[in-house]
Amino acid sequence: MTQTAAIAEPRTTDAKPIVRVENVTKVYQMGAVLVEALRGVTLHFHPGEYSTIMGPSGCGKSTLLNVLGCLDRPTSGRYFLGEDDVSTLDDDELSSIRGARIGFIFQSYNLIQQLSVLENIEVPLYYQGAPAWKSREIALELAERVGLVERVGHKPFELSGGQQQRVAIARALANDPLILLADEPTGNLDSKSGEEILELFGALHRQGKTLIMVTHSDEVSERAQRVIRLRDGQVEVDERK
Amino acid sequence: MSRLAQLRETFSPSRMHRALMMGVKSLWMHRLRSLLTVLGIVFGVCSVIAMLAIGEGASYEAREQIRRLGSNNVIIRSVKPPEEQGASQSRSVAVEYGITYKDIDRIAATIPGIDLIVPSRLIRRNVWVGGNSVDCDIRGTLPSYLQVTTNRVGRGRFFTQTELDDKKNVCVIEESMANRLFPIDDPLGKTVRVDQDYFEVIGVMSREDAASGMPEGSLSPGASEGAPTTMYIPLTAARSRFGEILMKRSTGSFSVERVELHEAIVRITDQDSVIEANLVINEILQANHKNVDYETLVPLALLRQAEETKRIFNIVLGSVAAISLLVGGIGIMNIMLATVTERTREIGVRRALGAKRRDIVFQFLIETVLLSGAGGIIGVMMGLAIPLFISHFAQMTTIVRFWSPVLAFGISGLVGVVFGIYPAMRAADMDPVEALRHE
Ligand SMILES: Nc1ncnc2c1ncn2[C@@H]1O[C@H](COP(=O)(O)OP(=O)(O)OP(=O)(O)O)[C@@H](O)[C@H]1O
Ligand SMILES: [Mg+2]
Numbered sequence: 001m002t003q004t005a006a007i008a009e010p011r012t013t014d015a016k017p018i019v020r021v022e023n024v025t026k027v028y029q030m031g032a033v034l035v036e037a038l039r040g041v042t043l044h045f046h047p048g049e050y051s052t053i054m055g056p057s058g059c060g061k062s063t064l065l066n067v068l069g070c071l072d073r074p075t076s077g078r079y080f081l082g083e084d085d086v087s088t089l090d091d092d093e094l095s096s097i098r099g100a101r102i103g104f105i106f107q108s109y110n111l112i113q114q115l116s117v118l119e120n121i122e123v124p125l126y127y128q129g130a131p132a133w134k135s136r137e138i139a140l141e142l143a144e145r146v147g148l149v150e151r152v153g154h155k156p157f158e159l160s161g162g163q164q165q166r167v168a169i170a171r172a173l174a175n176d177p178l179i180l181l182a183d184e185p186t187g188n189l190d191s192k193s194g195e196e197i198l199e200l201f202g203a204l205h206r207q208g209k210t211l212i213m214v215t216h217s218d219e220v221s222e223r224a225q226r227v228i229r230l231r232d233g234q235v236e237v238d239e240r241k
Numbered sequence: 242m243s244r245l246a247q248l249r250e251t252f253s254p255s256r257m258h259r260a261l262m263m264g265v266k267s268l269w270m271h272r273l274r275s276l277l278t279v280l281g282i283v284f285g286v287c288s289v290i291a292m293l294a295i296g297e298g299a300s301y302e303a304r305e306q307i308r309r310l311g312s313n314n315v316i317i318r319s320v321k322p323p324e325e326q327g328a329s330q331s332r333s334v335a336v337e338y339g340i341t342y343k344d345i346d347r348i349a350a351t352i353p354g355i356d357l358i359v360p361s362r363l364i365r366r367n368v369w370v371g372g373n374s375v376d377c378d379i380r381g382t383l384p385s386y387l388q389v390t391t392n393r394v395g396r397g398r399f400f401t402q403t404e405l406d407d408k409k410n411v412c413v414i415e416e417s418m419a420n421r422l423f424p425i426d427d428p429l430g431k432t433v434r435v436d437q438d439y440f441e442v443i444g445v446m447s448r449e450d451a452a453s454g455m456p457e458g459s460l461s462p463g464a465s466e467g468a469p470t471t472m473y474i475p476l477t478a479a480r481s482r483f484g485e486i487l488m489k490r491s492t493g494s495f496s497v498e499r500v501e502l503h504e505a506i507v508r509i510t511d512q513d514s515v516i517e518a519n520l521v522i523n524e525i526l527q528a529n530h531k532n533v534d535y536e537t538l539v540p541l542a543l544l545r546q547a548e549e550t551k552r553i554f555n556i557v558l559g560s561v562a563a564i565s566l567l568v569g570g571i572g573i574m575n576i577m578l579a580t581v582t583e584r585t586r587e588i589g590v591r592r593a594l595g596a597k598r599r600d601i602v603f604q605f606l607i608e609t610v611l612l613s614g615a616g617g618i619i620g621v622m623m624g625l626a627i628p629l630f631i632s633h634f635a636q637m638t639t640i641v642r643f644w645s646p647v648l649a650f651g652i653s654g655l656v657g658v659v660f661g662i663y664p665a666m667r668a669a670d671m672d673p674v675e676a677l678r679h680e
Contacts, residue, residue, distance in 0.1 A: 071593055071673045092247075092597050099595015106677070110590045114270040115263075127595035132255055171594070 017044035018178055018210055019068065024077030026063050026233075037063040038074070039233035045179065045212065050205040052221040053214045055230035061214045062183055064230065068212060069102050069181045070094045082178060099127045103172030105182035109164040111156035117143060117167050118152040124174045135174075142170035146200065162193025169200060180204065182213040186220060198223060247599075264607040278576040279616030281569030282656065286620025286649045287627065289562040293645045294628035296558065298638035300551040307547060309391045310540035313356070315507045315519045317344075319500055322532040338534035339500040344526060348507060352521050357508040359386050362479045362500075364487070368414075368472060369434040370422040377418065378471045379435065381479020389506045397429045397444030405475040410482070413444040413473040433472075438482045440474060515541045566652060569616070570660035577609050577664035588668050589676025601669040602662075609661025610654055617653030621646040 026038040037060045045051060053061050066072040067079060070086055073094075079087045081101060089097065098104075103124075111120045118139050125135035143152050146166040156164055165185060172180055182201070186194035202223060205211055213224065221227045229237035250256070268275045310316060319339025345360050362381040367374040380386075387399050400411050412433065419428045419442075432439045487498040509518045519539045526535050581588070588601055596604075625646060628639035 066674050069593065071677070092599075095592065095595055095597040095600075098593060104593045106590075110586065110677070112587050112590065114266045123591065124594040126256070126259060127591070127597075127600060129250055129253070129256065132259060175595070 019045040020080040024074040051226040052224040060233040101178040103177040103180040107184040107187040281572040282616030283620040285565030287623040290624025291627040294639040297640035316538040337499040360505040363503040381476040395447035408477040412440040418470040570656040574660040581668040585679035592673035598669040605665035610657035613657030617650040
């Protein structure tokens with residue numbers, strides 16, 4: 001399978017972007033009105049890059065992230081993730097790609113309530129068909145990495161927001177994805193927990209992960225290497241530090 | 242990936258196991274709701290199994306009783322005709338009714354294919370041994386009686402033709418009577434007293450229905466007035482010792498009846514002509530009797546009737562089962578649709594984390610099948626327990642056919658699949674982005 005080959009590829013080759021969005025548009029139809037959420041966005045992301053996407057509310061940040069995460073198909077334009085043109089894939093293939101190459105982190109954590117911390121981390125592994133013992137091993141290791149080993153048996157509602165978000169990060173890392181996508185991951189957290197989460201992202205970046213994060217806060221974006229500003233569905237500013 | 246490989250991946254044993262565990266967890270989180278959801282299935286399955294067991298038991302008893310009467314037999318009984326109002330014949334004149342020796346001869350002469358005719362007289366008396374007595378039906382009959390009954394002589398022997406011809410005072414008593422009258426001794430060779438006459442006990446009868454602990458039904462010959470036990474003596478002896486005049490004293494009035502025979506069992510060689518033979522017998526009796534002072538009973542016809550009744554019962558029961566399972570299934574579907582809506586977010590998350598459509602279908606289908614299957618199991622257990630209680634406390638025979646719980650369980654699982662598929666499809670067809678935005 002080409003998927004595994006892509007995952008195994010080294011991520012430090014700066015020459016080759018890992019994500020290529022070419023002139024992508026996204027149009028929503030609301031009754032008779034067409035809403036152009038993305039209007040020709042072209043962006044390349046390189047392995048190991050830590051980027052933030054900023055912009056006023058309604059400018060299309062979440063829409064862009066959904067396209068990047070293969071949750072949504074662009075109306076036009078092309079999207080290459082790794083080697084593959086994702087814009088042509090069918091629903092099942094998109095699911096596989098999401099499971100194998102993408103790690104999602106949401107503003108509202110989105111843990112599955114009836115599952116324990118450990119089981120939540122195992123969910124992406126389950127859908128990738130990893131054997132039970134191996135998922136358990138990986139999940140434990142990740143729980144350790146986000147500092148929640150003593151909490152692995154707890155249910156999400158027994159954890160604080162910051163802890164839940166750390167579980168969500170561990171879950172996003174479970175399949176060792178190509179890119180981590182986070183939509184306002186600190187939006188629901190107080191500054192202290194938010195700080196902890198951002199430190200975790202910093203650590204992940206230092207380990208070579210590719211991060212794309214939507215945020216409203218300049219403090220947050222200051223930590224990133226690259227800030228992309230959207231306005232009305234278009235890239236207004238794209239600056240690297 | 243080929244279709245087969247996809248299916249193999251979705252249904253691999255370890256994934257099945259984990260999917261099941263996941264389903265159990267989701268259901269367990271809302272245990273009260275899950276329980277309430279499956280109540281329809283539980284009661285449906287339970288009542289069907291219990292009713293089937295009761296129905297089977299009842300029909301088994303009916304068929305057993307009929308079988309004991311013999312499917313090749315036509316039973317003729319004497320019936321006291323209703324007393325004519327006003328006519329009020331003088332009390333001293335004996336009421337004469339019932340079948341006669343002449344009738345028997347006529348029937349034997351007219352109908353070909355008769356194998357046996359066994360006439361009986363029935364006299365109800367107390368039978369004494371010393372100071373002990375037993376209320377008893379005394380049946381005066383022929384040695385061939387043994388051939389038309391399912392009762393067997395357990396110890397000793399039945400009386401012979403010679404003893405019949407000699408009007409010998411010999412008797413065969415039933416096990417229960419033997420135990421009452423001869424608690425210690427062996428009854429064989431002892432004598433019992435009826436009025437002024439003494440009878441030698443030559444055999445002890447083991448009654449099939451008595452042995453199986455079932456109460457004698459009204460279908461059993463001669464037992465309609467319910468003497469607890471029967472003693473068998475030669476017909477000739479019955480006639481000469483007790484005569485044909487029967488005196489009855491009842492609250493102030495005094496009636497005298499004259500009856501030659503109380504019962505005759507006619508055995509037909511060919512089972513196919515039993516019904517026809519019954520018609521001819523009725524014609525013969527009708528031609529020779531002024532009143533309808535007899536009745537005929539055809540066990541075979543009763544058997545057919547019992548089978549027909551059972552068939553109708555089964556159809557009714559089947560419909561009730563179908564309706565209750567339908568209602569139960571709709572109940573499950575209703576809750577599952579609500580569950581799917583409630584868990585929209587979870588569905589979105591799972592899709593984002595790599596779940597394919599069929600994974601979602603599978604997940605919700607498993608939950609529905611688990612629900613209905615668990616409902617089926619609870620229902621089966623209750624349905625098996627109820628007949629036990631009924632047979633224990635109501636002394637009724639109940640029979641659980643092994644296929645009935647298996648079938649009930651299978652069908653409840655099927656209900657889960659049928660009524661689970663739609664909510665599961667709804668869940669899988671959600672757009673991941675929309676689902677994630679759902680509040
Ligand atoms: N499913 C949809 N149907 C119709 N319009 C939509 C849909 N999703 C998004 N939009 C529209 O697309 C535009 C971009 O939405 P998007 O959610 O990407 O904004 P955002 O930048 O993430 O805003 P926020 O900062 O408030 O999260 C908005 O105008 C929104 O109304
Ligand atoms: Mg947004």
